[in-house]
Amino acid sequence: MARLVVLGGGVAGHTAATFAADWLGSEHEVVVVTPNAKWNWIPSNIWVGVGQMSKEEVTFDLDPVYKKAGITYKQAKAVSLNPEGNGSSDKPFVTIEYTGQGKAGKSEEVTYDYLINATGPKLNFGATPGLGEGSQLGEHTVSVCTADHAQHAADELTKVLDKMRNGERQKILIGTGHGMCTCQGAAFEYIFNVEHEIRKAGLRDMADIQWISNEAFMGDFGMGGLHMKVGGYVVSSRIFTESLFAERGVNYITGAHVNKVEKGKVSYELLDGTMGEETFDFSMLIPPFAGVGLKAYNKAGEDITDTVFAPNGFMKVDADYTPKPYEQWKASDWPLTYQNPTYKNVFAAGIAFAPPHLISKPAKSPNGTVINPTPPRTGMPSGIIGKAVARSVCDLIKNGEGAHLHEASMAHMGAACVASAGKGWLDGTAAAMTVYPVVQDFEKYPGTGRDTDYTFGEIGLAGHWIKHILHYLFIYKAKLKPFWKIIPE
Amino acid sequence: MATKPEEFNFSKHDQFNNSMIPGKFARALRTCKIWQFIRFIVLNIKMLIVVSKSH
Known part of the structure; x- marks a missing residue:
């Protein structure tokens, strides 16, 4: 019997664990280590x-789902990896620290034959003074x-709406809280x-709404736009993004590194080197992401974190990390393939690579x-x-070390993205976009780097x-309800 | 003559003055149930093609 340990229960980890458990059956063991008791469909957090x-509509308990799938679930956070084992055993293991299941604070060593690191990011609020401490949100923003x-x-937000109802004009600031943030799409939504919501409440005239972003231009979204x-033209996402902001009367600041957050005020530096300040009554600023801070040790107990992880804390995989212009x-x-170059039984998926x-x-x-913006x-x-x-890990377990590894390069895959611009079955809108491939390939598609037959965007109620x-569909799939496997990722 | 509502924002900010802003018809189409139902079908097909090319 082989044991696959999956670190993380988000989109990548949950997908990997549930498919692996299905493909491997009861002959092998799949273990999920995640500090969370609930699964969260993050796109609907907006x-x-x-x-x-409600919070309950976007989350569900993981325990019954993993029981149904035959997955061993450990509500814990991974602390360190020992990919060569230790002085007393050659068996690789992960050291975890429980966060629930009645064992909070207790440590355990979980051995593995294969490891998938899908921990997702550390929400690095602490990178910007005043935005928070470490991974904890601060008191000035949401x-x-x-x-x-x-x-x-x-x-x-309810308090802000109440103030507007009472005749108090409010300034709203939303965007990215650091120069190296990703996930501009979430802030955009x-x-x-x-x-x-402010317009629906009849209070639009009482609100000044301001966007602040680290993107060099509107519509970059961390993908270079x-x-x-x-209409017969090939046009940049910048045109469409600026159009939506102009239509909805939302001012914008781009190329901004927010370097300080205080009560009701942010300070920032722009790409041209100038400094600025912006006040607010209500602000939502996305933090930058970092790796979760896993350490790695070799058999002798020496720190090999630099070998396994990049300086930003994300795991090294089969990418070309040679610095180049x-x-x-x-x-x-x-x-x-997302295989670690040093330890072939270790993979990373999702934000963790x-x-x-x-x-x-x-x-x-x-x-x-x-x-x-980071990718x-x-x-x-x-x-x-x-x-x-x-799939690669299952093939390695079933067919041995020579098994073919499956590929999923972001330079070969597309992505469909639906960015909400207001909720409502009859009056809502969203920008429905596809991009192919996610990473530009200027050798294959000179000019735009992408195939414009499969890259499009449109805003409307249909989106x-x-x-x-998709909210209902992906929660249904994540709960492993009948036919979950036929719903694409 | 009064400014058309869709043109009002052009004067609100220099940033907006160089943008394109949808007119009344384009905005109406965005929430027109019949048109959006057609777009819903079209968008789903287009997305499924991209999804199938990505797996």
């Missing part, structure tokens, strides 16, 4: 954050990164959902401050990578219907 969904954060954001065919970046730099470089063009202010690797790519890695249906 609607929790504006009071249009967040929609977790269901609890989103609930708190909704409560704070939140600002337009907030604007939609995208080009799509519309933007002009020399290639699609082939991106990983194919270290990308070889950015997708967007790198940028620095004249003061040397790095201000550019998004959430949602559909996370699910596809999780499934491909699970909202898709987004809302």
